Amino acid sequence: xxxxxxxxxxxxxxGFALGAFNFSNLEGLKAICAAAEENxxxxxxxxxxxxxxxxxxxxxxxxxxxxxxxxKAPIFLHLDHGQxxxxxxxxxxxxxxxxxxxxxxxxxEDNVRLSKKVAAYAHKKGVQVEAELGQLKGTEDNVTSxxxxxxxxxxxxxxxxxxxxxxxxxxxxxxHGAYKFKGKAELKFDILSEIEKLLPSFxxxxxxxxxxxxxxxxxxxxxxxxLGSPVGVDEKLTKKALTEHNVVKINTDTxxxxxxxxxVRRSLIEKPENFDQRKYIAxxxxxxxEVVSNKIKNLLNSAxxx
Ligand code: G3H
Ligand code: 13P
Ligand code: ZN
Numbered sequence: 001x002x003x004x005x006x007x008x009x010x011x012x013x014x015g016f017a018l019g020a021f022n023f024s025n026l027e028g029l030k031a032i033c034a035a036a037e038e039n040x041x042x043x044x045x046x047x048x049x050x051x052x053x054x055x056x057x058x059x060x061x062x063x064x065x066x067x068x069x070x071x072k073a074p075i076f077l078h079l080d081h082g083q084x085x086x087x088x089x090x091x092x093x094x095x096x097x098x099x100x101x102x103x104x105x106x107x108x109e110d111n112v113r114l115s116k117k118v119a120a121y122a123h124k125k126g127v128q129v130e131a132e133l134g135q136l137k138g139t140e141d142n143v144t145s146x147x148x149x150x151x152x153x154x155x156x157x158x159x160x161x162x163x164x165x166x167x168x169x170x171x172x173x174x175x176h177g178a179y180k181f182k183g184k185a186e187l188k189f190d191i192l193s194e195i196e197k198l199l200p201s202f203x204x205x206x207x208x209x210x211x212x213x214x215x216x217x218x219x220x221x222x223x224x225x226x227l228g229s230p231v232g233v234d235e236k237l238t239k240k241a242l243t244e245h246n247v248v249k250i251n252t253d254t255x256x257x258x259x260x261x262x263x264v265r266r267s268l269i270e271k272p273e274n275f276d277q278r279k280y281i282a283x284x285x286x287x288x289x290e291v292v293s294n295k296i297k298n299l300l301n302s303a304x305x306x
Contacts, residue, residue, distance in 0.1 A: 004076050004098050004128045005166060007042045007305075008203040008248045016301035017242035020044035020078060020205075021292055022253035024051035026063055027285040028260070035292035036073035039303040043073060043296075044098070044249065046080040049087055061094045073306055078130075080251070088118045092127045100169070104132035108155060115163040123164070130249075133159050134171030136208050153194035160199055167203035167249065170195060172241075174208035178217075178230035178254050185234045192245045203248045210254035211235045211299075216262055223265035227258070235299050242300065250300060259291045260284035 004018075011017055023029045023045055036043035045067075047060055064077045079091035079099040088099040101118040103111040115131035122129045134151030151170040160168060172188040174180065195204065212232025220227055232254070241247040263283030267274070274280065297303050 001074060003126075004044070005203075007074065008167065009201075010305065011242075011248040011302070012201055012203065012246055014301075014305070015243045016305055017248050017250045018042055018044050018076075018302060019292065019295055019300050020046045020080070020249050020251045021256060022046045022048060022051065022080060022251070023256075024048075024054050027281055028256065028288060029063055029067055031285045031289040032292050033067045033071040033073065033075055035289045035296060036075065036306075037071040038293060039296045040306045041073060041296045041300075041302040041304070042076070042306055043292075043302075044076045044078045046078045046251065046253075048080045048253075049083060052079075052091075057090065057094055061096075065095075082118070085114060085117055085121070088129075089121055092122045092125050096127060098128040098130065100130040100132070101165075102132050102169075104135050104169075104171075108133075108159075112159060112162050115159070115165055119164045119166075128166045130167045130169060130205055131159070131163060131165040132169035132171075132207070136171050136175045150188055150191055151195065153191060153198055156195050157198040160202060167205050168199075169205040169207050172206075174206060174233055176208045176254070178210070178212050178227065178232065178258065180208065180210075180212070180233060181231040185231060185237060187233070187237045187241065189240065189245070192241065192247070196246050199246075202246060204246045205249040205251070206238065206241055206247050207251045209233055209238055209250045210252050211238070212254060212258070216255075216258050220258060220262045220265060223262065223269055225261065225265060239299060252295065255291055255295075256288050259287035263287040 021032045068075050076097040081102040082088040082099050088101050091099045101115050103114040119129045135149045172191050210232045212230045217227050264280050267280035267283040
């Protein structure tokens with residue numbers, strides 16, 4: 001099978017991106033894989049350390065092994081935001097296709113040292129490595145993003161050269177979770193362009209890319225949820241990042257969580273007599289599949305790229 005780097009290169013050339021979708025149960029994993037198969041798209045299925053603890057690492061690798069056989073699509077298992085060498089090593093040893101070492105909170109030299117160590121270990125076993133430079137912030141910090149949390153392009157070049165990582169997550173204004181922006185969503189495309197001048201064709205990654213569909217949020221709130229009025233990344237901006245820049249991997253978790261929640265809430269409210277969990281989980285799962293499928297088709301341009 002072609003590896004992730006093959007698809008990163010292809011994505012860069014053709015102006016699409018691979019979706020990296022987080023899951024933390026079997027239903028989520030199957031929803032993502034079914035959407036990828038349906039659209040003949042490569043896909044990255046991502047687990048955080050929290051998801052590893054929740055599901056159990058051996059369950060994850062076993063389920064993904066079966067999913068890779070069952071679904072006709074290139075599926076890559078990725079560790080999202082690995083916090084330590086040990087965590088990344090564990091994922092590599094378990095047979096993950098790709099790991100992220102997220103040492104972005106550490107001083108530059110420490111980030112370099114740790115990311116380099118992970119890359120050296122993972123590469124010996126043919127596993128791809130993503131690292132992060134710059135820091136994604138929460139809503140409160142969005143306004144202060146001028147103050148040095150964005151990725152520094154010159155540092156990015158040095159970082160990639162010193163560490164040997166395969167891809168780099170950059171901070172250009174996105175953030176994790178549902179409450180990303182206080183006002184209008186904005187991304188720093190000038191920083192992306194600077195990075196690309198110094199690192200031509202190098203695979204870049206966008207975290208915190210959920211668009212947080214206001215209609216889906218409204219539905220959840222109307223079903224008794226209390227999500228308030230979150231603001232995500234305008235999909236026009238995400239699309240620009242992947243079509244006009246070297247962004248080849250786009251991470252989404254929050255949109256899937258909200259969609260899953262909508263399905264479960266709706267089912268429980270519409271059928272209060274039901275207590276068979278398979279029935280309400282199925283609606284959350286179907287929602288999640290639809291979100292992944294729509295992103296593949298309408299945002300990532302990765303349909304037909306398997
Ligand atoms: O980027 C982080 C993902 O959304 C995973 O979040 O640590 O709550 O599983 P989690
Ligand atoms: P969202 O919270 O925007 O979905 O970002 C997810 C992410 O970056 C996972 O690594
Ligand atoms: Zn992330």
